[in-house]
Amino acid sequence: MNMRIASIFAICLGATPLWAEGHATGDAEAGEKVFRKCKSCHMIQDDEGNDIQKGGRTGPNLYGIYNRVAGSVEDYRYGDSIVEAGEAGLAWNEEDFTGYVADPKKFLASYLDTNRAKSKMSYRLKDEEDAKNVWTYLVSVGPEVTEADMEKAEATE
Template sequence: MKLMIATAAMLLAGSGAAFAQDAAAGEKEFNKCKSCHMIVADDGTEIVKGGRTGPNLWNVIGRKAGSVEDFRYGDSLVAAGEAGLVWDEETFVAYVQDPKGFLAEYLDDSGARSKMSYRLRKGMEDVYAYLVTVSPDAGS
């Protein structure tokens, strides 16, 4: 019995982040992002009409940073992608809170810069959960 309780407690503790995420709330929070970002599927289906200042965020989760063809990324983000940065929950949440600081730490380069000046102060996990829903390759 104690083993079952301990196992259940471990499962619940380990899944806390999943319960904290809300894709529907993230979709609403994404309204702050769409002034710079759009979400357009590979077949051209427009999921979120948005700006073109930032890259298309279709299938962003699980994607190497700085890798959307024909988008002009900053040098530091491209370097981070070349160094192995792939967008997952941990990296996405840290990046959107402080893009410049994240890249400086990731690249161990105090001169690293990001073209993304906006910082998301809350709801990052929810936006991540929403972006998972428009990232069909996220699990592969």
């Protein structure tokens, strides 16, 4: 392999993690700080039961939220509207997450095209940058997102 081809190959390999991070545009470190507001209701606990962030259990566990169908965490009692949104195809991505946390009821009403939508989540994270940072933090502490995960997410958008 000549030096030029080797250099291009190395650049492409080095760029892969940047491409893989394309599903989150915020600052994970800043998001961890903002997540302190979320801990009163939400925790982050991995599949083995290890606490990444101890928190309340009023809201669902946010581990592995990237591309997870809304309203689908087993053994959590969701409101009807969020379950309906999941059944209608809502799988969490940055855009929908930031829209939802800004105003959960308004987001669900728009997504479901009904004024009767309700949300059990009363807190609003209106600052879009904070919401993107929290999203990035959640994705960063979740399971590794593979290229296949990203392709699946793109196919559902």
